[in-house]
Structures are given as C-alpha cells and as structure tokens.
Amino acid sequence: MADDLGVWCNYGQLQRDLLKLYYDGTLKTKIGSDEYASIPWDKYENGDSAFLFEIIPRIAMRQGELGHALGLGTGWLLARWCIPEEAWTQDFATAYWKLGHPKHHANEDDGQCGVIINTQYNRDAQCHSHVNFVRNGLPLAVQKKLADETWGSADAVDGTGDYSPMNIHKARRARWALVRKELHDSLGLCNWMGPWVASPLKERHYSGDDSLESKFFSLATGQQMSREELDQVGERIFVMHRALTIRDMGDNDMRAKHDLMPSWIYQDPNGAQPFTKGTIRMDPQDMAKAMEMFYEVMGWDKATGAPTAEAYSRLGLQSVAKELAARKLLPGGEK
Amino acid sequence: MISEERKVLCRVLADTIREASQAGQLLGKDELSVNLRAHCPLGDDEQVFPEMDGLLAETLGMHHDLAALESISGRTLYHAPALLSRTYAAILDRRAPPVTLIAEEVRKNSLEYPRPVPLDLFEESPFDLTPDQIEAGLKTMGGSLEFQDITYTTTNTGAVYLFSSRYLERGYAAFLAERADTGLLLNP
Structure with a gap:
C-alpha cells in the first residue's frame, strides 16, 4: 500500500521516525490533541495491522500536521518541528546517520569500513562492495584468506560484531569499496552483486575475480583496460565528486563539516564495550584513526579530508585543482 | 594397463x-x-x-x-x-541418527562461519527431518554429556537458533541470531 501511495520509506526511516516521535511524546505536542486523538493508537499498541490503513494514507495525502510533517522526510521533518538533529544522531534506535538519511551498511555490517563509507556522501552511500564481501556466506577463515590476497592482510576483515581496532588494510578495503561502487554506477554494473572477490566454487579455492569489471569493459568496448587502470577511472570519478562537494559547500574542511558520523555508533544498548564480541559499538579514538588512515590511502590531506593538489594531479585533474585553488579551497589555502 | x-x-x-x-x-x-x-x-x-x-x-x-x-x-x-x-x-552421511546430524551441523557452523543455525533449518533439504525427529534429537541431547555444548538462543521474533557453546559465546550467538533472523532482511 505504501508503494502504491508513493510514500517514502528510506529503509524503514519513516517507521523509526514515527516510533521515536510517538514514544518520546513529541508527536502529541506537535500535532495537537484533536488530531492526536483521531489516530487509532490502540490498534498500533495491539499490533493490529489495520493501523497502517489509517496512518499511511494520512502521510500520502498530507492530511493534518502528522501527515504533512512525516511526508516531508526526516531532514525537513526535523526542521519543521525545530527538532535538533542531535536528537536523532544520539539515538541508537533511529539508525539515523546525517543530513536526513539513515545508515546504510555501516558498523552494523562492517565496523570501521562501513562507518568510513557512510561518511563519504551527503546522502545514503548506497555502497554494497564491502557488504557483499562480508555477507558472502563463506567461513571466516576463507574470508580472511581472500582478504589477504586482495587487500594485503587477513586483518582487512573482521567477523561481523567481532571487530578489532583499525588498521591500514581496512582503510584500503574501504577505498576499494568506494572506488568500485563509483565504477559500477558508471558502467551500469550492479553494486548489489559485485565486486566479485569471492566465488562459491571450491575448485577455485573460493577466489573470485577482482578484475571482472575491467574484463567486461574491455570486452564490451574493445578498449583494453587493466584492473588498475579502470580503478583509477573510478577514483577519478570519486575525487571529482569530492571536489564538487567542496566547491558547492564553499569549504574544504570535509573532515569536520561533511564526513560526519552519528554519536549512536559509540553506544551499545546493553552497555557492551567496543571490540567485544556481539556489539557494533565503535570507539571514538579508533574512528578518528580510521578516518586518518582512509585519507592517507586516498592521498588526501589528513587534517581536512580534502584531496590535495597532488591527488588531483595524479588523476589528471589539474584543472580542478586550479579552480579550487582560485577559490582558496585546496588544503593549506585560505578559504 | x-x-x-x-x-x-x-x-x-x-x-x-x-x-x-x-x-x-x-x-x-x-x-x-x-x-x-x-x-x-x-x-x-x-x-x-x-x-x-x-x-x-x-x-x-x-x-x-x-x-x-x-x-x-x-x-x-x-x-x-x-x-x-x-x-x-x-x-x-550424518543423517542417521538425527541427534548426530544436528549436533555436528551446529558445531560446524559455530566453529567455522561462525553462526548459530535456525532450528527449522533441519526440516529443510538435505536434512529433511520431521519436527518429531528434531524434538526427539534435542531431548536426547539434553540428557547427554556428549552434547552438553549444544544450546540455543531465542530471537525477538521467537525464532530458536542452535549453537555450540564450545565455539560461540552466548552473547555473541544471540547477536548473530538476531542479525540472521531479522537484521539482514531489514537491511538489504
């Protein structure tokens, strides 16, 4: 019904928003007692699915203050009702990340790699490169063997919910995941399936083919491209995206103003400590280190998280560096 | 020749x-x-x-x-x-007796992946056990020292997942069971 009525969802964010607003009492204060009383909350409390036939049309048709506000999406909802974003970013149950969108395969799936990836966009990261690997269903020892072959160390991957402190190999895997995601988007390949580092075949020792994208590209176009060459194209796209964000924000301090992570990632509902089994709680100092390592493997400025003139130049983007320099948006330049 | x-x-x-x-x-x-x-x-x-x-x-x-x-x-x-x-x-090869099949599969999954396994998995192919066979197997395990490491955790939806305490801590098994039961489905 929600689909038929064109109601947004964003991976359950609408539902989580409604629950939070209901349970913390905000809803009651914001929509007025008459409208609040017109909603059959008893059906919700009793688990009666008929509640959905009452609530979803209100949102779809923008009926009343509730329908209007919830129909806006989380970002505009918070603005409309003057709710500070921190109320969401501090609440583990919201799964909210930043700028109106929820997490998408962050620490709940892949520890530091997932968090890094979720910081890199000003919308849902929609990256599955990393999670396709950790969810591939292979035994952990096999995943670690493949990680060693692909990213230089078995320590590049942890068991889900059994995270170890940050290391440079995880940063390399995060970089790989992002670059491949950009490539997939540009090549029309499915990032919900690839990359193909793993194989289900025992005779291949469960090794996939990390160069499939470049092989597909070479076959389809006749233009021979190695894995490394095509990865550089993906990196160029990603860095161009970064440059556009810097230009449009008018600020190159991406680390402090863009690459944000919600504070709920440093919480555990049961009080478990970071790096203990069965928690996705991260450690603030470790995540600071993770971001620095990621900037390092990208060749970016560690202080700001902005690509350096050298990073642009290495990718053939000297003109981009020149334009950003003119706007004093390169690292080290005054804004 | x-x-x-x-x-x-x-x-x-x-x-x-x-x-x-x-x-x-x-x-x-x-x-x-x-x-x-x-x-x-x-x-x-x-x-x-x-x-x-x-x-x-x-x-x-x-x-x-x-x-x-x-x-x-x-x-x-x-x-x-x-x-x-x-x-x-x-x-x-392990299908008979069911108690051995269940215990060995649970231990293998707890050790190697690691992951707890849903109880109803054993009703599916290639296990093909009946609910009565599964229940009988669990009762046998409950009374045997040989299988005392085989235990279970129940998720928020009421699904039962088996695991071996020899290879998985209870808290971690509960975390992985919740993730397998609804976490992955709600997070495509």
Whole structure:
C-alpha cells in the first residue's frame, strides 16, 4: 500500500521516525490533541495491522500536521518541528546517520569500513562492495584468506560484531569499496552483486575475480583496460565528486563539516564495550584513526579530508585543482 | 594397463555414481556391486566377478569427476562432487541418527562461519527431518554429556537458533541470531 501511495520509506526511516516521535511524546505536542486523538493508537499498541490503513494514507495525502510533517522526510521533518538533529544522531534506535538519511551498511555490517563509507556522501552511500564481501556466506577463515590476497592482510576483515581496532588494510578495503561502487554506477554494473572477490566454487579455492569489471569493459568496448587502470577511472570519478562537494559547500574542511558520523555508533544498548564480541559499538579514538588512515590511502590531506593538489594531479585533474585553488579551497589555502 | 572389459565396468560404475549424485544419493561398495551385477554381462559368479575395491579405485582413477568419502560409519561412499558436493555428502552421511546430524551441523557452523543455525533449518533439504525427529534429537541431547555444548538462543521474533557453546559465546550467538533472523532482511 505504501508503494502504491508513493510514500517514502528510506529503509524503514519513516517507521523509526514515527516510533521515536510517538514514544518520546513529541508527536502529541506537535500535532495537537484533536488530531492526536483521531489516530487509532490502540490498534498500533495491539499490533493490529489495520493501523497502517489509517496512518499511511494520512502521510500520502498530507492530511493534518502528522501527515504533512512525516511526508516531508526526516531532514525537513526535523526542521519543521525545530527538532535538533542531535536528537536523532544520539539515538541508537533511529539508525539515523546525517543530513536526513539513515545508515546504510555501516558498523552494523562492517565496523570501521562501513562507518568510513557512510561518511563519504551527503546522502545514503548506497555502497554494497564491502557488504557483499562480508555477507558472502563463506567461513571466516576463507574470508580472511581472500582478504589477504586482495587487500594485503587477513586483518582487512573482521567477523561481523567481532571487530578489532583499525588498521591500514581496512582503510584500503574501504577505498576499494568506494572506488568500485563509483565504477559500477558508471558502467551500469550492479553494486548489489559485485565486486566479485569471492566465488562459491571450491575448485577455485573460493577466489573470485577482482578484475571482472575491467574484463567486461574491455570486452564490451574493445578498449583494453587493466584492473588498475579502470580503478583509477573510478577514483577519478570519486575525487571529482569530492571536489564538487567542496566547491558547492564553499569549504574544504570535509573532515569536520561533511564526513560526519552519528554519536549512536559509540553506544551499545546493553552497555557492551567496543571490540567485544556481539556489539557494533565503535570507539571514538579508533574512528578518528580510521578516518586518518582512509585519507592517507586516498592521498588526501589528513587534517581536512580534502584531496590535495597532488591527488588531483595524479588523476589528471589539474584543472580542478586550479579552480579550487582560485577559490582558496585546496588544503593549506585560505578559504 | 586396464583391460577394455574393466574399462566398461568402470564406466558403468561411474555412470551409476553420477546418477545417484544427481538424485541426491551416496552409494557404497555394496550398492554399487549389486547395481553392477545387474547391468553387466558377468553374471553373479564370485569367481568371475571382479574384486570391487580394485575396480572402484580404477574407476576413480579414470573418472576424475568422482570422489570417495569416508563415512562416519567407516564405510567408503562415492559421489560426483559437481552434482553432489562434499558438504552436501557429509550432511547426508550424518543423517542417521538425527541427534548426530544436528549436533555436528551446529558445531560446524559455530566453529567455522561462525553462526548459530535456525532450528527449522533441519526440516529443510538435505536434512529433511520431521519436527518429531528434531524434538526427539534435542531431548536426547539434553540428557547427554556428549552434547552438553549444544544450546540455543531465542530471537525477538521467537525464532530458536542452535549453537555450540564450545565455539560461540552466548552473547555473541544471540547477536548473530538476531542479525540472521531479522537484521539482514531489514537491511538489504
């Protein structure tokens, strides 16, 4: 019904928003007692699915203050009702990340790699490169063997919910995941399936083919491209995206103003400590280190998280560096 | 040098093993012997009939798509891994008694992946146990020191997941069970 009525969802964010607003009492204060009383909350409390036939049309048709506000999406909802974003970013149950969108395969799936990836966009990261690997269903020892072959160390991957402190190999895997995601988007390949580092075949020792994208590209176009060459194209796209964000924000301090992570990632509902089994709680100092390592493997400025003139130049983007320099948006330049 | 006559017999054996694998069955020497006697022209004269162990070794040497598996019963069983994998074969081999099948599968999953397994998994192929067999198996485990490491956790939806405390801590097993039960589904 929600689909038929064109109601947004964003991976359950609408539902989580409604629950939070209901349970913390905000809803009651914001929509007025008459409208609040017109909603059959008893059906919700009793688990009666008929509640959905009452609530979803209100949102779809923008009926009343509730329908209007919830129909806006989380970002505009918070603005409309003057709710500070921190109320969401501090609440583990919201799964909210930043700028109106929820997490998408962050620490709940892949520890530091997932968090890094979720910081890199000003919308849902929609990256599955990393999670396709950790969810591939292979035994952990096999995943670690493949990680060693692909990213230089078995320590590049942890068991889900059994995270170890940050290391440079995880940063390399995060970089790989992002670059491949950009490539997939540009090549029309499915990032919900690839990359193909793993194989289900025992005779291949469960090794996939990390160069499939470049092989597909070479076959389809006749233009021979190695894995490394095509990865550089993906990196160029990603860095161009970064440059556009810097230009449009008018600020190159991406680390402090863009690459944000919600504070709920440093919480555990049961009080478990970071790096203990069965928690996705991260450690603030470790995540600071993770971001620095990621900037390092990208060749970016560690202080700001902005690509350096050298990073642009290495990718053939000297003109981009020149334009950003003119706007004093390169690292080290005054804004 | 293997005679042409033995090559024919090996081919008959190989085809029989492949057909059985295709049908999800493992075959041992006895079953293969009966089948071979029924399909070859040598009759059932023990003096004439080839010695099966040697013939099976030659069959595996000639047909590299076939493999042998040492059964928990001590018998050697044969299969075609491309049609019936080693993992699947091992599950079939452990099907009787159910208590061993359940315990070994739970331990393997807890150790290797690591992950708890949903109880209703054992009703699905290739396990194909009935709810009564599963219940009986769990009762047997509950009263046996040999299986005291096999335990369970219940998710928020009421789903029961089994795990081995030998390889998985309870808290971690509960985390992984919640993730498997609803976490992955709600997070595509």
